[in-house]
Amino acid sequence: MTATVARLRRYGVRPAGAALVLWAAATVTFLALHLVPGDPVLVLLGGGSGANPTPETIAAIRHAYGLDQPLYAQYLHHIGRLVTGDLGVSTSLKEPVAGVITQQLPATIELTALALLFAWLLAGAVVLLSTGRGALGRALGSGLETVAAGLPHFWLGVVLLYVFAFRLGWFPVAGGTGIAGLVLPALTLAVPLAGYLGQVTRGALLTALEQPFVTSARLRGMSSAAVRARRALRHALLPPLTLSGWAVGALFSSEVVVESVFARQGIGRALLNAVLARDLPLVTGIVLLIAAVYVLVDLAVDLLHAVVDPRIRTPREL
Structure with a gap:
């Protein structure tokens, strides 16, 4: 049954x-x-x-x-x-909606993938460096995550542009191609997301560190850093993985702001222009794409849960 x-x-x-x-x-x-x-x-x-x-x-x-x-x-x-699968023709661009989405989607996928990678790297670094460092270390790490999670994308993007593009000249000001043009937009998306991921991962990691297998690993002589990275972290990945499923869809939505700030092509900027033009076919096509991303990523997260924790399986029929 x-x-x-x-x-x-x-x-x-x-x-x-x-x-x-x-x-x-x-x-x-x-x-x-x-x-x-x-x-x-x-x-x-x-x-x-x-x-x-x-x-x-x-x-x-x-x-x-x-x-x-x-x-x-x-x-x-x-x-x-x-x-019937007919997305129609854009009333503002006079082009098939499917073609417009196909043209803009690759740039958005690149930005989303790099932003998610940056978010995981930042969150993982802060959590691993601050957990197990006493009350002060936990407080600093938690405070940093809270501040990062509350940063508005528009404000953060402008600050990063001013510091690293206008003042230092390390990255292109707007519309840059290649990896250099992706770094600042990806960081703008990644920093707030890293705050959320860090908060969830920290709580799950602290819970995992209280489990008996951690005590057993320490009794065998494993260092605290090795216990956190090689034992407890894997068991703490399920909650942030679930959050990442939501985050991919949220990143697509947030790119409406970020792609406009950095003058990048992509789904977000196309959606903003379509809304301003009241282009119903194009707006609907992009919104359906974002909704489909939520659904597909949610399914992928379920599959990853079973990979991370083999105990999660569909019950077999006896």
Whole structure:
């Protein structure tokens, strides 16, 4: 019975939950853009509130984009098109949404991967260096993590640009290519995330250090640093791994700010421009991509849990 329930959860509940998340993302995006004040036709015409198109032009645009239909009809058409896998054409760029996402996604993946790597390295270094160093060491490490977690991305990005790009000239000011152009944006994303990862890892590591296997390792003559790095750390990885699953999706969202500050191409900047242009197809496509990233990373985290801790397995049928 236990194995049957586990299989139902894995093969039934998870896909249904993923579909529900994607539907909710598409619905909220549709409603949000339609509830924003202003006439979307004027945005499509590129004139804003100061535009003065003829009534015939307005009527033609409304009919071309289906804006003359009732809201429920527009919504059903919107969802039906997405169900068939058709993301539509960007109203602002006049290009297929799938093509726009394909062009912008590689830069965002590079930035996200490097930011997550930096976050883990920073969090791991602070935790390992401060844990087991007495009350003062723990207080310093915990205080540093709290400050890092509370730093706003916009402020941190501007400070890093001023110090390392304008003053020292170590990195390009904006829009740099290659690894040099990735370092400052990745650090801007990584430092606050490292604060969260460090706080979670520290608590899990302190709990692991109280377990009997740690005492046994110390009795065999293993140093405190080796115990922390080779024994306790592995058992403390599950909570931060779970947080990393959330963090990947959060990084995609935070890149709206960071890619704008550093004038980088990517999904975040494309999303900001699409929202300003009330480009429903492009906004929906990017939001669905971010929601899918959350779902896929959550599944990957579950698989990593079983790798880190072999005791986590789907129950076998007796």
